[in-house]
Amino acid sequence: MAKLKLAVYWTAACGGCDMAMLDMGERVLELDRVADIVLWPLVADFKYSDVRQMEDNAIDICLLHGAVRNEENRQMAELLRQKSRVLVALGSCACFGGIPGLANFFDRQEIFTWVYLESQSTDNAGGVCPQTSARVPEGELTLPEFFDTVLTLDQVVDVDYYIPGCPPTTEMLWQAIQTLTGDQLPPKGTVFAGSKTLCDRCTRQKEGKSITGFRRLAAVDIDLQRCFLEQGIVCCGPATRSGCGGRCLRANMPCRGCFGPTEHVRDQGARLVGAIAAMIASDHREEIEKISHLLPVPDDPAATFYRFSLPHSLLKRKRKENAS
Ligand code: SF4
Ligand code: SF4
Numbered sequence: 001m002a003k004l005k006l007a008v009y010w011t012a013a014c015g016g017c018d019m020a021m022l023d024m025g026e027r028v029l030e031l032d033r034v035a036d037i038v039l040w041p042l043v044a045d046f047k048y049s050d051v052r053q054m055e056d057n058a059i060d061i062c063l064l065h066g067a068v069r070n071e072e073n074r075q076m077a078e079l080l081r082q083k084s085r086v087l088v089a090l091g092s093c094a095c096f097g098g099i100p101g102l103a104n105f106f107d108r109q110e111i112f113t114w115v116y117l118e119s120q121s122t123d124n125a126g127g128v129c130p131q132t133s134a135r136v137p138e139g140e141l142t143l144p145e146f147f148d149t150v151l152t153l154d155q156v157v158d159v160d161y162y163i164p165g166c167p168p169t170t171e172m173l174w175q176a177i178q179t180l181t182g183d184q185l186p187p188k189g190t191v192f193a194g195s196k197t198l199c200d201r202c203t204r205q206k207e208g209k210s211i212t213g214f215r216r217l218a219a220v221d222i223d224l225q226r227c228f229l230e231q232g233i234v235c236c237g238p239a240t241r242s243g244c245g246g247r248c249l250r251a252n253m254p255c256r257g258c259f260g261p262t263e264h265v266r267d268q269g270a271r272l273v274g275a276i277a278a279m280i281a282s283d284h285r286e287e288i289e290k291i292s293h294l295l296p297v298p299d300d301p302a303a304t305f306y307r308f309s310l311p312h313s314l315l316k317r318k319r320k321e322n323a324s
C-alpha cells in the first residue's frame with residue numbers, strides 16, 4: 001500500500017508543538033511506517049520551492065501550527081491549503097491565535113514603537129523599524145508585511161480538523177494522527193479533544209461554595225484536593241475544553257485555558273467572566289465590586305481571560321480608535 005504524504009509546518013509559533021511531535025518518541029518511527037514526511041522544517045531542510053513544485057493535493061495530511069502574523073505566514077497557509085487534501089490546525093496558536101494573539105491588544109505601530117524604539121534593551125540610534133522594502137547598495141531587500149492583527153488559521157484558509165492545546169498532549173496528538181492516517185476520516189471540523197469543559201472532568205473536590213475573595217496562588221497555602229476557584233484562585237476550567245487530562249491541575253496549578261472553548265462556547269473570556277461572576281457570594285452590587293476588585297489580575301485581566309483565544313473571540317482585537 002502506498003504511504004501517505006505528511007507535512008508539518010509552522011507559522012507564528014514558538015516551536016512547542018513541534019516539540020510535542022518529537023515527544024511522541026518511538027511513535028514517530030511508527031508514523032514513518034505509514035507516511036512519508038514531505039515537509040517538516042524542524043527535522044530536514046526543505047525549501048519553499050519544493051512545496052511550490054508539488055501538485056495540488058499532493059500532501060495527504062498537513063499539520064500546521066502557529067497563528068498568522070505576517071504576509072509570509074499567510075502565503076504559506078494558502079500554499080499548504082492548495083497542496084494538501086487535509087489541513088489540520090495544530091495547537092492553540094493555529095486554532096485560536098494562542099499566545100501570539102495577545103498582540104491584538106496593540107496595533108503594529110504600538111508594537112514597533114516599543115520593540116524597536118522604546119524598550120529598555122533597545123539600541124537603535126537610527127530609529128530603524130522593519131520595512132517591507134529597503135534599498136541597500138547591493139539592491140532591494142524585502143521583508144514580509146507585519147500584520148496589524150494576528151489571525152487564526154481558519155480566518156485565512158479552510159481548515160479540516162483541529163488539535164488544540166499549548167502544546168497538545170503527545171497522547172492526543174498520537175490519537176489524532178492514528179485517526180487521520182486510518183481508513184476513515186472523521187467529520188470535517190472535528191476537534192481532537194474532549195467535548196465537555198475541564199470542570200466537567202475535574203476530580204478536585206467541589207463543595208458548591210461561593211467565592212468570598214480572590215487570592216494569588218503564590219501567596220496562600222492551598223488545599224491540594226479542592227477546586228481552585230472555590231478557594232478564590234482563578235482557574236479557567238469552567239470555560240475550557242477538556243482533553244488534556246487535567247495536566248496543570250495534576251501539578252497543582254490552575255488551568256490557564258490553553259485548550260480553548262468548547263463548541264458550545266463562542267467566547268472563552270466572556271464565559272469565564274460569567275462563570276466567575278456567578279460564583280461570587282453576594283447579591284449586593286457594592287460587595288460584588290469589592291470582591292471583584294480583589295481579582296489578582298489588576299494589570300492584565302483581559303490577558304487572563306483571553307490568554308489563548310483573543311483572535312478567535314468576539315472581541316478579536318483591541319478596538320482601533322480610527323476604525324470605520
Ligand atoms: S500552541 Fe503553544 S506550544 Fe504550540 S506553537 Fe503555539 S505557543 Fe507554541
Ligand atoms: S475551576 Fe478548576 S479546579 Fe475547579 S472544578 Fe473547574 S477545573 Fe477543577
Ligand code: SF4
Pocket residue numbers: 165166198240241244245246247248249254255256257258259260
Ligand atoms: S489544565 Fe488548562 S492550561 Fe493546563 S493543559 Fe489543560 S487546558 Fe491547558
